[in-house]
Amino acid sequence: MGVCESCMKKADPFNIIMFGLSGGGKTSILYKLKTGTTVEPAITSGANNEIIKVENTEFHIWDIAGNESSQSNWKFFCNFPQAIVYVVDSTDSQKILKGKEEMRKIVFQPDFNKLPLLVFGNKSDDQNSIPINQVMELLSLNEIQDRQWFLQKSSSVSGEGLFEGLKWLSDILKMNN
Numbered sequence: 690m691g692v693c694e695s696c697m698k699k700a701d702p703f704n705i706i707m708f709g710l711s712g713g714g715k716t717s718i719l720y721k722l723k724t725g726t727t728v729e730p731a732i733t734s735g736a737n738n739e740i741i742k743v744e745n746t747e748f749h750i751w752d753i754a755g756n757e758s759s760q761s762n763w764k765f766f767c768n769f770p771q772a773i774v775y776v777v778d779s780t781d782s783q784k785i786l787k788g789k790e791e792m793r794k795i796v797f798q799p800d801f802n803k804l805p806l807l808v809f810g811n812k813s814d815d816q817n818s819i820p821i822n823q824v825m826e827l828l829s830l831n832e833i834q835d836r837q838w839f840l841q842k843s844s845s846v847s848g849e850g851l852f853e854g855l856k857w858l859s860d861i862l863k864m865n866n
């Protein structure tokens with residue numbers, strides 16, 4: 690008996706998994722989106738998760754702590770992610786370069802085959818933030834050709850770019866679903 694493939698696809702809330710080095714601002718982003726306020730989070734241990742609604746789309750966002758063990762044991766926290774968010778601290782070129790390597794280790798895992806990738810170049814409010822076109826070059830994002838990706842400059846302080854990033858994800862996920 691045939692099975693209607695589209696009937697089996699998951700509707701929202703879309704399951705989103707957020708990675709990035711410690712200190713990049715993942716938890717700050719999560720709670721800015723959730724509460725509209727800027728919080729000063731403690732270093733995450735394990736993961737946080739929240740349901741966030743943007744316009745008509747709900748996202749279940751999993752914020753995985755930046756330590757190596759949590760980042761590589763993400764399955765312990767989140768099942769069946771439908772998109773990846775990767776957060777880099779745009780004020781520090783060395784951290785961006787390290788993030789580039791870590792991001793590749795994550796996104797090219799077979800579990801994440803072809804999942805859309807939203808990259809936040811975070812801390813855009815900081816006077817030391819690197820222009821977003823340079824962030825793109827440092828991350829060599831143009832080399833990623835096996836999936837849809839989008840780089841969005843963002844700030845969990847001003848809120849810049851956060852909803853724009855999620856809007857991109859929403860459009861892509863709805864189109865692919």
Ligand SMILES: Nc1nc2c(ncn2[C@@H]2O[C@H](COP(=O)(O)OP(=O)(O)OP(=O)(O)O)[C@@H](O)[C@H]2O)c(=O)[nH]1
Nearest residue numbers: 711712713714715716717733754755812844845846
């Ligand atoms: N200026 C500025 N500071 C930020 C921004 N986002 C986060 N921070 C600061 O960066 C530091 C780390 O933020 P967190 O949200 O805890 O970072 P994280 O990625 O969750 O770190 P782990 O939990 O260790 O993985 C905190 O002092 C935040 O206040 C931002 O957009 N702008």
Ligand SMILES: [Mg+2]
Nearest residue numbers: 715716732733
């Ligand atoms: Mg955190």
